[in-house]
Amino acid sequence: MKSSKIISLLICFVILIAVSSFPVSVNAAVDEQVNESVTKMLNSGEYIADEILVTLKKEVSGLYSNRQTIESVFEPISSESIVKLTDNPFADKGAEVSNPEGVLVNTDNYRDIYLLKLKDESEMKKALGILINNCDVEIAEPNYILYPDATYDPLSNNQWQLDKIGTGASWDKGFTGKSDVQVGILDTGIDTGHTDLVSNVDYTLAWDIYLNTSDVTDVNGHGTFIAGLIGADLNGSGVVGVNKAVTMIPLKISHDAQGSSTISTMISGVNYAALYGIDILNLSYTLSSMSTTLEQAVQNYGGLFVSSAGNDGDDIDVNMNGHCNNVQNWIVVGATQSNDTRASFSNYGATYVDLFAPGYSVYSTKRNNTYGSGSGTSFAAPLVVAAAAVLMAHATDLSVIQIKDLLLNNVAALPALSGLCVTGGRLSLINAVNALYSATRPAYSKGDVNGSGTITSSDSLIIKRIYLGTYTPTPKQLVAADVNKSGTVTSIDYIMVVRYCNETYYFPPY
Numbered sequence: 001m002k003s004s005k006i007i008s009l010l011i012c013f014v015i016l017i018a019v020s021s022f023p024v025s026v027n028a029a030v031d032e033q034v035n036e037s038v039t040k041m042l043n044s045g046e047y048i049a050d051e052i053l054v055t056l057k058k059e060v061s062g063l064y065s066n067r068q069t070i071e072s073v074f075e076p077i078s079s080e081s082i083v084k085l086t087d088n089p090f091a092d093k094g095a096e097v098s099n100p101e102g103v104l105v106n107t108d109n110y111r112d113i114y115l116l117k118l119k120d121e122s123e124m125k126k127a128l129g130i131l132i133n134n135c136d137v138e139i140a141e142p143n144y145i146l147y148p149d150a151t152y153d154p155l156s157n158n159q160w161q162l163d164k165i166g167t168g169a170s171w172d173k174g175f176t177g178k179s180d181v182q183v184g185i186l187d188t189g190i191d192t193g194h195t196d197l198v199s200n201v202d203y204t205l206a207w208d209i210y211l212n213t214s215d216v217t218d219v220n221g222h223g224t225f226i227a228g229l230i231g232a233d234l235n236g237s238g239v240v241g242v243n244k245a246v247t248m249i250p251l252k253i254s255h256d257a258q259g260s261s262t263i264s265t266m267i268s269g270v271n272y273a274a275l276y277g278i279d280i281l282n283l284s285y286t287l288s289s290m291s292t293t294l295e296q297a298v299q300n301y302g303g304l305f306v307s308s309a310g311n312d313g314d315d316i317d318v319n320m321n322g323h324c325n326n327v328q329n330w331i332v333v334g335a336t337q338s339n340d341t342r343a344s345f346s347n348y349g350a351t352y353v354d355l356f357a358p359g360y361s362v363y364s365t366k367r368n369n370t371y372g373s374g375s376g377t378s379f380a381a382p383l384v385v386a387a388a389a390v391l392m393a394h395a396t397d398l399s400v401i402q403i404k405d406l407l408l409n410n411v412a413a414l415p416a417l418s419g420l421c422v423t424g425g426r427l428s429l430i431n432a433v434n435a436l437y438s439a440t441r442p443a444y445s446k447g448d449v450n451g452s453g454t455i456t457s458s459d460s461l462i463i464k465r466i467y468l469g470t471y472t473p474t475p476k477q478l479v480a481a482d483v484n485k486s487g488t489v490t491s492i493d494y495i496m497v498v499r500y501c502n503e504t505y506y507f508p509p510y
C-alpha cells in the first residue's frame, strides 16, 4: 500500500522535472490548456464565487493521507478555510456514530474531498489553475449552485393549464422552446412594462397595425394575458408560459377599451407576419361572420394560424357557414375546464373546431405588472400556439402542416369532447413530444449510426468507439455519428445520443 504512494510521489517528481525542463513554449502550451479548461468550468454554471471543491488522488487520501502532502496541496493558495467534507460533518449536531463498523466506505475507491474557501474571490481562476496542475489532486472545480428541475414560478399553482397539457413533462424531455421561434399576437397590445414578459418579447418587430406606429401599449389587457400564457418568463417570480424561451411579437389590432377590430386590420396583420416571416399567429377574436377575404390572407401566409372558436356556446358547424376548415394552415380551438369537459361558453363543431385546450379560469399576466385568472376560448388558442412554438423550436425538420398534424394527431382523446371537434380531444404537448421520440427515422439519419431506423444505446456505443479510434465507420456512419455537425465525431456527439436515448434531449433527424 505504501509503495503505491511512493510511486505516485515519484511520478509527481518525474513530471515536475519533465515540465520544468520543457522549453518555455511547451510550458506556455500547458498553461494555456489549463487556462482553457478553467475558463470552461467557470462558464458552465453558476457557482459560489470564492469556493472550490478539491478531491485528492486515492494515493494521498484516507489511510494514506499525510499531513505534509495535504499542506503542500493547499499551501500555494491563500485560503480563508479548508473543510474536509469526508470527515464526519454531523459531529456538531450532537450525532454519535454508535456503530463505527457500520460506516459505509468503499475503500477501493475512497478519495478525500475538501471544500476550500478563498480569501479573495478574484483569485478563483488562478487557484483552480494551480490545483488542476497539482498531481496530488484528482478533481478541482467550483462549488456550483444547483436548482430543482422542472419547477414553475411561485404563482404557477394557479396555472392548472401547464400540467394539463404536459408542460413540465415536455421540458424534462428537452422541449422547452427557443427564441428562434417567432409568435405574432394579433391583439390589443401588451403591457410593455410587465417584468414577467419583457425577456421573451421582441419590440423591434412589434407594431401597431392600424395606426402604423410602434406603440403597442395594451388598451384592454387581453393581449397581455395571452402573451403570459405563451411565454411568461421562468424567472423565479410570477407565472410562466408554456415556452421557457420564445420570441413574442405584439401586433396591435385594437384601439378601444372593448378591444374591437376589423377584418381589414386583421388582414393587414396577417400580411405583416407574412412579410416579416413570423412563424405562428394567434388570433383570439370571435369571428361572428366569416370573411373569405381573411381566409385568403391566411392562405397567402406561410406560417401557422391559430384562432379561437368563440364564446357563444354554439355549434359553429351550423352557425358559421364556411368557417375556416378548408384552410390547411389554420387551427380553430375551443375551451375546456380543468375537469376536461367543454366550458359552457365555448363554441364547438365536429367539422369547424379542430381541438380543445384549457380556457376556463386559467391564470396569467395582467396589465400594470399584475396577475390574475381569465376564461374564454381566447385563452385556449394561445396554448395551442404555445405548444406549436415548442415543437417548432426542437423538431426543426417539420413543416407548418406537419406541426399542425402532430398536434391534432396526438390530442388527449376525451369522451366528453367526442363529436364536438374534429379530433375529439384536448391539446396535449407531451403526447406530441412522445410521438416524436417514438417515431421511426430514416436509416443513417442523424444519430442512427447502425442504420436501424431508431436511436438506441448501440448507436451511442458505436459513436464512442469512433471517437476513441477503435472503430472505422463507413462514410454514411460518419455523417450519422457527427450529430452536432461540427465536422468531427467527439464525446459531445456521444452525449447527445445518450441523452436522446434517455429522452432528455431531442434532435431532429436532419
Ligand SMILES: [Ca+2]
Pocket: 153, 196, 232, 233, 234, 235, 236, 237, 238, 239, 240
Ligand atoms: Ca415568471
Ligand SMILES: [Ca+2]
Pocket: 447, 448, 449, 450, 451, 452, 453, 454, 455, 456, 458, 459
Ligand atoms: Ca440505430
Ligand SMILES: [Ca+2]
Pocket: 481, 482, 483, 484, 485, 486, 487, 488, 489, 490, 492, 493
Ligand atoms: Ca460532432
